[in-house]
Amino acid sequence: MVRMIDINAIDKPNWCPGCGDFGILLALKGAIVELNIEPENIAIISGIGCSGKVPHWLRTYGLHGIHGRPLPVAAATRLSNHELTVFAVGGDGDGYGIGMCHFIHAMRRNIDMTYIVHNNMIYGLTTGQTSPTSEKGMRTKSTPSGVIEVPVNPIALAISSGATFIARSFAGDVKHLQKTIVDAVKHRGFSLIDVFQPCVSFNHVNTYDWYKQRIYDLQAAGHNTGDKMAAFVKSQEWGEKIPIGVFYEVLSPTYEDELPQIKEMPLVKQAIDNVDISKLMDDFV
Amino acid sequence: MEKNKLTWKIGGKAGEGVMATGIIFAQSGSRGGLHVYDINEYPSLIKGGHNTLQVRVEDREIFSQVKGVNVLIALNKETILMHRDELTSGGGIIYDSAEVLDRKEIREDIRLYPVPFNNIIKEIGAETIMKNNVALGASIALIDYDFDIVAGVIRDTFKRKGDRIINDNTMAAKAGYDYLKKNFPDDFNYKLEKIGTGGRMMLTGNDAICMGAIKAGCKFYSAYPMTPASSILHFMAAQERRFNIVVKHTEDEISAINMAIGAGFAGVRAMCGTSGGGFCLMSEGYGLAGMIEVPVVIIMAMRPGPSTGMPTWSEQGDLKFVLNVSQGDFPRPVLIPGDNEECFYMTQEAFNIAEKYQTPVIVLTDKNLAESHKTTEKFDQRRITIDRGVYATASELAASDEKTFFKRYKYTENGVSPRTIPGMKKGIYTATSDEHDEEGNITEDTGNRTKMMEKRMRKLDSLAKELKQPEMVGPRDAAVTIIATGSTKGPIKEAMMMLEKDGVTVNYLQILYLSPFPSEKVASVMDSARKTVVVENNFTGQLADIIREKTGKSVGRRILKYDGRPFYPEEIHREIMEVAHG
Numbered sequence: 043m044v045r046m047i048d049i050n051a052i053d054k055p056n057w058c059p060g061c062g063d064f065g066i067l068l069a070l071k072g073a074i075v076e077l078n079i080e081p082e083n084i085a086i087i088s089g090i091g092c093s094g095k096v097p098h099w100l101r102t103y104g105l106h107g108i109h110g111r112p113l114p115v116a117a118a119t120r121l122s123n124h125e126l127t128v129f130a131v132g133g134d135g136d137g138y139g140i141g142m143c144h145f146i147h148a149m150r151r152n153i154d155m156t157y158i159v160h161n162n163m164i165y166g167l168t169t170g171q172t173s174p175t176s177e178k179g180m181r182t183k184s185t186p187s188g189v190i191e192v193p194v195n196p197i198a199l200a201i202s203s204g205a206t207f208i209a210r211s212f213a214g215d216v217k218h219l220q221k222t223i224v225d226a227v228k229h230r231g232f233s234l235i236d237v238f239q240p241c242v243s244f245n246h247v248n249t250y251d252w253y254k255q256r257i258y259d260l261q262a263a264g265h266n267t268g269d270k271m272a273a274f275v276k277s278q279e280w281g282e283k284i285p286i287g288v289f290y291e292v293l294s295p296t297y298e299d300e301l302p303q304i305k306e307m308p309l310v311k312q313a314i315d316n317v318d319i320s321k322l323m324d325d326f327v
Numbered sequence: 328m329e330k331n332k333l334t335w336k337i338g339g340k341a342g343e344g345v346m347a348t349g350i351i352f353a354q355s356g357s358r359g360g361l362h363v364y365d366i367n368e369y370p371s372l373i374k375g376g377h378n379t380l381q382v383r384v385e386d387r388e389i390f391s392q393v394k395g396v397n398v399l400i401a402l403n404k405e406t407i408l409m410h411r412d413e414l415t416s417g418g419g420i421i422y423d424s425a426e427v428l429d430r431k432e433i434r435e436d437i438r439l440y441p442v443p444f445n446n447i448i449k450e451i452g453a454e455t456i457m458k459n460n461v462a463l464g465a466s467i468a469l470i471d472y473d474f475d476i477v478a479g480v481i482r483d484t485f486k487r488k489g490d491r492i493i494n495d496n497t498m499a500a501k502a503g504y505d506y507l508k509k510n511f512p513d514d515f516n517y518k519l520e521k522i523g524t525g526g527r528m529m530l531t532g533n534d535a536i537c538m539g540a541i542k543a544g545c546k547f548y549s550a551y552p553m554t555p556a557s558s559i560l561h562f563m564a565a566q567e568r569r570f571n572i573v574v575k576h577t578e579d580e581i582s583a584i585n586m587a588i589g590a591g592f593a594g595v596r597a598m599c600g601t602s603g604g605g606f607c608l609m610s611e612g613y614g615l616a617g618m619i620e621v622p623v624v625i626i627m628a629m630r631p632g633p634s635t636g637m638p639t640w641s642e643q644g645d646l647k648f649v650l651n652v653s654q655g656d657f658p659r660p661v662l663i664p665g666d667n668e669e670c671f672y673m674t675q676e677a678f679n680i681a682e683k684y685q686t687p688v689i690v691l692t693d694k695n696l697a698e699s700h701k702t703t704e705k706f707d708q709r710r711i712t713i714d715r716g717v718y719a720t721a722s723e724l725a726a727s728d729e730k731t732f733f734k735r736y737k738y739t740e741n742g743v744s745p746r747t748i749p750g751m752k753k754g755i756y757t758a759t760s761d762e763h764d765e766e767g768n769i770t771e772d773t774g775n776r777t778k779m780m781e782k783r784m785r786k787l788d789s790l791a792k793e794l795k796q797p798e799m800v801g802p803r804d805a806a807v808t809i810i811a812t813g814s815t816k817g818p819i820k821e822a823m824m825m826l827e828k829d830g831v832t833v834n835y836l837q838i839l840y841l842s843p844f845p846s847e848k849v850a851s852v853m854d855s856a857r858k859t860v861v862v863e864n865n866f867t868g869q870l871a872d873i874i875r876e877k878t879g880k881s882v883g884r885r886i887l888k889y890d891g892r893p894f895y896p897e898e899i900h901r902e903i904m905e906v907a908h909g
């Protein structure tokens with residue numbers, strides 16, 4: 043049995059006191075314990091941002107890479123060893139800004155992994171500039187007169203891009219988030235969890251209270267997660283009431299399923315010291 | 328009469344089968360035991376642009392193209408007008424007799440062989456347009472080569488397309504052959520004759536790289552298409568199921584290198600490939616691999632820049648770029664093969680270096696090497712050794728503390744720290760692009776920074792000690808010493824043969840590793856040389872600058888070419904004659 047102490051790191055997170063990232067870390071660790079996955083069989087791949095620090099604060103394999111690129115690293119880690127449980131973790135700037143291209147393509151691929159986005163609607167680590175999810179009109183260091191663009195809608199994008207498990211959760215509701223992570227890992231295919239994550243230092247609009255006043259649970263409201271159109275309608279809800287929970291879930295073949303190369307065993311376990319290319323050379327005579 | 332010393336060229340509009348026909352001709356030469364070297368020229372267009380393939384065939388090993396075409400197949404009139412001056416005296420042009428051609432437009436000493444392509448095709452009742460095959464057959468008759476060999480190559484080429492296609496193509500070629508034999512009886516100056524049964528491969532540098540990678544156990548290849556690296560992607564993809572390799576055409580080059588890093592981190596041998604523009608996008612990932620010490624092999628096939636430049640042409644303008652791209656100092660081995668053998672053996676060497684020293688390794692080529700076919704002896708698989716570097720031992724793992732992270736970045740004497748990969752119990756660590764301590768924890772401490780930087784950079788010193796020094800080819804006390812790198816090797820070797828005939832002694836030092844640079848060897852060669860030159864396919868003489876940076880010594884003369892075309896041996900010959908007599 044995997045226990046919490048097995049995955050605790052000695053060093054404590056250095057996020058700002060009260061940051062929503064603590065809730066996400068707690069939920070992630072809780073999910074790993076609940077799922078009972080040996081920590082050496084987990085790889086957490088993160089980008090750069092406050093959110094990118096996650097792999098340092100728990101004892102699993104981790105790769106804290108470069109800004110916006112955790113998804114390709116995670117995809118290949120998984121394709122190279124599909125016996126691992128693979129997470130990608132990053133911020134809203136990381137995933138929906140600089141890494142947007144990878145975000146869409148990762149969903150099309152449906153590689154079996156879980157992507158957790160710490161969506162604080164701000165650039166935290168670089169001290170408070172606008173992010174792709176900042177609301178129109180929001181004043182930040184880089185938009186002192188207010189954001190002009192409309193925000194990206196990651197849920198709607200995910201629905202149209204082929205993700206097979208699409209959910210939203212809230213860092214202030216660790217129980218809900220932990221359950222969502224557990225469900226996402228159990229899902230065969232690419233799972234997106236967009237997490238509302240209050241940034242107590244730089245986002246003074248979208249606070250814990252702001253979320254608490256608005257969110258409601260889709261599952262409690264009887265939402266049909268198999269209905270893509272209903273999911274899309276729900277993805278458009280914003281303002282007074284904002285849904286969290288699973289928007290859409292569907293089972294379809296994963297990328298790994300389509301690769302006979304890894305059917306027998308993961309790439310990493312295949313012997314390479316005696317590859318014979320005689321016949322290949324004959325093909326060129 | 329010249330026997331078995333031939334340059335044959337075909338030209339036409341893109342889409343007319345120029346390349347395919349040329350390859351069939353080249354393969355036919357190779358299967359007759361002859362040596363072949365071909366070079367293609369094509370614009371960055373799919374339909375309509377002017378394409379050529381020039382094939383040199385001889386009975387000795389050949390290393391590059393030469394000037395002077397003996398047989399020109401012109402699938403359109405433009406080909407004649409563009410290439411008539413390349414023909415040698417006594418050379419011949421095979422062309423469509425339907426083209427209106429004024430004899431005055433062509434030099435008197437060139438022979439003309441008009442062939443009614445369309446009538447012949449109509450007569451044999453072939454359904455597809457196959458004037459390229461008619462012309463191919465006619466050229467075989469002209470040089471009096473064995474038609475059966477050609478028929479065999481056609482059969483193998485179209486094997487998968489079925490008998491009808493094979494028959495149509497063979498019939499068209501045979502009809503061209505018969506027409507020429509009948510109407511232009513045997514009097515042509517250049518002949519080709521079978522001297523054996525072949526057994527050699529017809530390979531491009533990219534083919535050799537792929538074979539090297541597959542033999543080395545490459546399990547993951549990621550790339551975004553970009554000439555002249557695209558054919559690596561095509562090759563690897565075609566072989567992915569045969570050799571159990573995951574090949575991914577990614578959304579961009581950023582993804583390509585980050586995927587290769589993910590695969591390397593997970594413990595498989597991984598490679599990505601691109602050209603200059605794509606490598607710009609890879610630069611941040613390149614540094615990531617250096618920082619987190621993940622092995623990955625990057626094939627960087629140069630084409631002329633800046634920017635989009637000339638996508639389908641050749642240059643060596645990125646030497647300094649690859650040595651300096653990406654922020655900060657980290658060990659950056661750069662291997663630069665000069666021919667197919669080196670492409671094969673050095674690609675597999677790149678995998679060993681990457682894993683042994685836990686760092687990204689670049690294999691640098693150019694379009695000339697990447698896409699030109701050359702007859703190549705089969706590679707010796709027994710020469711290949713797989714060195715996966717140092718993994719943490721069971722006892723090291725057992726001794727590691729359950730509560731902390733594994734010391735994946737342990738300070739060691741040679742800079743290499745025992746490695747763990749996901750799945751290994753008690754080997755847990757986080758690789759981070761931030762500066763980190765031995766366990767991978769982020770730290771900005773001065774003492775750690777200094778030690779960690781030194782640890783990483785020591786790997787390059789350790790590698791430098793292991794690499795073999797370049798060897799001088801040619802007489803010790805030569806009048807002129809050539810220093811060069813990469814694909815100039817072929818034309819330099821050819822030029823050296825010409826110079827020897829002219830009584831000029833030349834020797835040649837080929838740089839195989841741009842980094843770590845063989846500074847001592849180069850310095851000693853420069854000290855003892857009478858006159859030194861570099862031969863480089865770029866504007867500034869980047870290799871000469873690198874030599875000056877690394878040795879403090881200046882090369883005497885820079886022989887440079889930057890028109891997008893590789894060197895002809897004749898050009899090197901001319902310049903070296905000047906140097907020798909100057």
Ligand SMILES: Cc1ncc(C[n+]2csc(CCOP(=O)(O)OP(=O)(O)O)c2C)c(N)n1
Nearest residue numbers: 090091092093109133134135136165166167
């Ligand atoms: C290529 C690149 N550009 C810019 C940066 C600087 N940078 C670091 S984190 C960051 C944005 C962080 O915002 P987000 O991804 O939302 O993460 P958060 O800190 O909010 O969790 C930026 C711009 C970088 N590290 N790399």
Ligand code: SF4
Nearest residue numbers: 058061092166241242
């Ligand atoms: S800046 Fe914001 S996101 Fe970053 S640690 Fe502080 S509160 Fe959290």
Ligand SMILES: [Mg+2]
Nearest residue numbers: 133134164165
């Ligand atoms: Mg953010």
